[in-house]
Amino acid sequence: MSLTGSKRRASGGHIDRSRPISFTWNGKKMQGFEGDSLASALIANGVGIVGRSFKYHRPRGFMALGAEDPNAMVSVRDAHGYTPSIRAGQMPLAEGMEVRSVTGWPSASFDIGALAGLGKPFFGAGFYYKTMMWPNWSWFEPIVRRATGFGRPDGSKESRAAQHQYQAVDVLVVGAGPAGLAAAQGLIGSGLSVLVAEQEQRPGGSLLWEEAEIDGKPGIAWAQDIAKEIKATPGMQILTSTLVAAAYDTNIFTLVQSVIDARGIAAERHITLHAKQVILASGAVERPLLFADNDRPGVMLAGAVRRLIRDYGVAPCKQLVVKTSNDSGWLTAFAAQDAGIKVVAILDTRPRAEAVHLAQAEALGIPVVFEAAITAMKAGRQLRGLTVSTPSGVRKFACDGLAVAGGWTPLIHLACHRGAKPVWNDALQMFTVPELPQGWQASGGVTGCTSLTEALGQSLQAAAKSSQRQAKATPLVKAPAFGGVSLIRRPSGVPANKVWIDHQNDVKLSDVEIAVRENYVSVEHLKRYTTLGMGTDQGRTSNVNGLAMLAHLTGREISEVGITTFRPMVSAIRMGTIAGGHEGDLIAPRRYLPADAVHRRLGADFEDFGWQRPDWYHRPDASDRDTAVALEMAAVRSDVGIFDGSSLGKVEVTGPDAAAFLARFYVSDMATLKPGSVRYSVMLNEEGVIYDDGVVACLGPNHYLAGPTSGHAEAVAAHFERWRQTEWPSSRVAVGNVTSNWCSIAVAGPRARHILAVLNPDFDISPAAFKHMQVREGSWQGIPLRVARVSFTGELQFEISVPSRYAEALYETLLKGDAAGAPRAIGMEAWLRLRLEKGYIHLGSDTNGRTGPTEVGMAALVAKRQDDFIGKRSLTLPFALSDEREQLVGLVAVSGKIEAGARVLAPGCTAPPCKTEGYVTSGCDSPTLGHPIGLALIERGFARQGEEVTLYSNGRTSRARITSPVFYDPENERLRQ
């Protein structure tokens, strides 16, 4: 075999023979040319077996040259990254590509699975449903997993760039074949913005390989001239290597454009496009024929053979037989003969009278057989010949290639994504979409049209309608007829288990027969039961043949059987392209505390809580988390700590009706809150479930500051705003989320007041003048200062706020402390454990989607309210009053640990499986108390104080006693200091 490829012709095609390209196939060096696809280059190099089928590991060759090919799945590494699984025809050849087969072990051409007959006994129709049910599946899984699949990700990171773009145009033309180009040409001069998207690298579509003369020019020259004209017209663009992958509501499309350089696919653009109008010119793919042994390597679609010869300059075989059910197959015979391939015979399934190219075949001396059926193939690793039954008896032909032409399948996918209904057209023997989505037109092969003149006419009509102008005159076309309708026949006289319908998933005619016998006669059931059309080729070449057989076997018309649903994407697209730049650090913006730099300097170990927050601080006396957390807690309990709570929500509610407005949201009556006071409460949703908790401070008449949970501020502000706009629009209230405007630094511990004094506030901070649950406003060095005396830790605590830009200065000033010492920096973990010791709830941890105020011990507060608040009415619905509800209680360990998430087992149970009656919502070892504590939501928990329960977590059990949730300072003495 020469390096330039054993099957490459000396001339012909649109490849550039002066530009060789080197690549490897399973490690073996090969050469192709610029203009080759991976498929054409592999075929030119004599690669016949490119993979193995999914179930039976049958050798598979190239059947087609594009996305419709069920067989040629390969992995490709180019200079820009690795693609684990792509059809060879979809990848333009590039220098240095490493290409490997992805099926078959140890290689596609020598597969152990096939030799051992692996799968044969148990891979029939319905295999998955009959066999892979527990417990059986667990026995089969290791075998099946190893034997199946197409390609493996190798874990490497792509250097391919991915961009997201948004565009809007007046007209999207899908496809730049003759129909799409004619439509675009018809739109030139209309002033409309037009985008023509073409999947291939070059415009022209079938004109790249079919014989045609348009307007006195060779078809390809006509196509290139129009493409040039489009590019030169302002407002019009033509994007090649661009797949229109999906169509969505309101004419939004997903396009994927590959940016290809000499060394592969360098980048991909994910384009979200809105189009006012659409001209669908997506064409059609060829349908194979059903006959015995039709899955042998060497059997190719007739159109693909024409393309290999005329576009890529490749002669795929030496002796060719053409099997056809329409006139187009004959054109392959003529093209092959012209390329020096010996055409052994044309086998036409039709009677002689229907063939329009008979005279030409006879003039070329090509033997022709009508009403022919292939009954057997002679093939080992390569096709060697076939047996044909004819009206005049059985004949045998020697050949190494077989081209099949079984008619056409319009590519209607995009219209169907929009809900257009595919309808079987009996005259054309194809599924088409007679009723298109609003604003859509179609032209060319996608309408079932096989005449070039007619296709161009349709396109110009569509363009005229889009631009509301007179249609341009249809150009003069000279092209051989494709004509003839291809009837799908059930092969007769051959065993059904030798007739392959879906070559990727190994679905045979016999599988359809089994499905029918077992009453899976709906097309959707057939698909799932046999896996017909469920492969990566989405059944482009197999679906119609499969359901034609289903119709035949059930005595129905194809129109009655129908077709399975088309869903996006039209063809596989890279996950990396969908993700675009949204990966790693760019997946979402990080939120930093305003004093972030100080925490970094202090050695904080950060964690993402929606905000980047210090979890604990490295210190000379604390190099590990447990030690640090214990020391931080001890500092708060015995001296003083400083904690950055700037992420805490801050929502200002102002206006004459602000008090009444807030009262409608909280379980506590905020209308009675006096200026300078703070109140803690929970807010419910209308279903009576706790939605948020926090304090509300009254800063003055008509001026309130609500403090939603960290990370919930935007949602709570939006919640306030929605009710304001939609339910109480006449309320004189303004809602403003000022969370990021103010930092909030807490000092907590017995010496907290001494640290606050460092700021020298311009208001009295003595215990008598500034009590627990009060708020003061003043200034610090001329900047606004707000201090709330509230507590999350159970100790004396002040939350000190200044505008965020002074956060670092405030934190540094407080951190210096006073003559008696500096406060210790406290991280989230210590902070949360301190509040757990005090039994304060942590929203979302200690509450869930069913927890109401009663369940957290606020029933008395609810009972006190006379007026309405959001969710109140739901608290008297029967389900809210049920005594089966989980109530929040404390837990003290009797033996073992208390871990958040542990299940509380029903009384009498020692290990699962058994009934459980709740779960631990928070748990930790309490250094203050010297034993593990926790909070738990337990059915009827309030009535079970003192009861011992068994906890179960990750295979371990422990025992705990139900207690009050307040473990530390239940009399609140420390808060009053």
Place this chain on the structure above:
Amino acid sequence: MILLRCPYCREMRSEAELTWGGEAGIMRPADPAIASDTEWTEYLFMRTNTKGWLQEQWCCSAGCGQWFKVERHTVSHQIRQILRFDEAFSDVTIAQEGAA
């Protein structure tokens, strides 16, 4: 993708910039305290779930923040009316519906 022109800020926005708020015309009982359990749960949970023309609430959440009302066909996503929140939907005749 649904595109709506906000009746307040007059910008055309895609559904990614908007928040869907469910059916419009959901009336909160004037005095919840005297509403029966049935009346209250109807208000909370019962929706028409129309296949066809549906009047619904949308918020210009990435824009001006205003809630507004839209009449949308839940199958075709055609938009028939876009109103400010305090405006009432106009009756659309059967003939228009047929044409849409």
